[in-house]
Amino acid sequence: MSFTLPDRFETERLILRRYQAGDGPLYYAAGQKNRAHLQRYEAGNVILSPKNEAEAEAVVLDLSDEWDQRRAFFLGTFAKAGGEFVGQVYVGVVNWETPEFEVGYIVDQDHEGQGYVTEAVRAVVKLIFECLDAHRVRLQCDDTNLRSKRVAERCGFLREGHLRENHRYPDGSFSGTYLYGLLREDYELG
Numbered sequence: 001m002s003f004t005l006p007d008r009f010e011t012e013r014l015i016l017r018r019y020q021a022g023d024g025p026l027y028y029a030a031g032q033k034n035r036a037h038l039q040r041y042e043a044g045n046v047i048l049s050p051k052n053e054a055e056a057e058a059v060v061l062d063l064s065d066e067w068d069q070r071r072a073f074f075l076g077t078f079a080k081a082g083g084e085f086v087g088q089v090y091v092g093v094v095n096w097e098t099p100e101f102e103v104g105y106i107v108d109q110d111h112e113g114q115g116y117v118t119e120a121v122r123a124v125v126k127l128i129f130e131c132l133d134a135h136r137v138r139l140q141c142d143d144t145n146l147r148s149k150r151v152a153e154r155c156g157f158l159r160e161g162h163l164r165e166n167h168r169y170p171d172g173s174f175s176g177t178y179l180y181g182l183l184r185e186d187y188e189l190g
């Protein structure tokens, strides 16, 4: 077994693929467009980090290198019809010995509420178990992020914990963190 994810795969409506040379302009445009949309829950997302197209090209090449090193797998999701950027799914390595991985996701603001993230995450979770031989996949979300919570639960993740008020927003309000997990046996039982 190669213990990596396929460079490209499809779902009913989406193409998911690793980033590649030449993606800088689209990555920069997607970050600029979604800056406000991502501000509350994903202000630290790598898609917001580049300040211009050249920096974005360097970022996508870094993400591609991370993939080759099997440190993290960042997938861009694109509409099969039209090819536009729909979102991003992140697969982080928690521990290769367990093996345990982490999933994160964002959707483009114009593609929210259409089931794309659930469709993408279901496909990614399947591949994490099949290709990376995972024993466990984890996911975390802010306890006020109801859209993310619903994605996690629709994809079969079980809530294993709740950290209360462990995050403070700039306006002084607090939120907590839901901890989700999915074991191979949960996944296989469907």
Ligand SMILES: CC(C)(COP(=O)(O)OP(=O)(O)OC[C@H]1O[C@@H](n2cnc3c(N)ncnc32)[C@H](O)[C@@H]1OP(=O)(O)O)[C@@H](O)C(=O)NCCC(=O)NCCS
Residues within 6 Å of the ligand: 037, 038, 041, 042, 104, 105, 106, 107, 108, 111, 112, 113, 114, 115, 116, 117, 118, 119, 140, 141, 142, 145, 147, 148, 150, 151
């Ligand atoms: C969290 C986030 C990724 C969720 O995105 P989303 O678009 O709500 O999730 P999905 O794409 O799975 O869409 C699900 C919704 O589409 C609806 N939907 C519409 N058409 C659908 C279709 N054809 N198939 C399936 N669902 C469909 C579902 O009913 C569901 O609505 P509901 O949540 O009100 O029940 C998104 O809100 C986001 O990017 N937020 C900012 C960043 C963020 O918080 N990331 C997660 C950090 S943990």
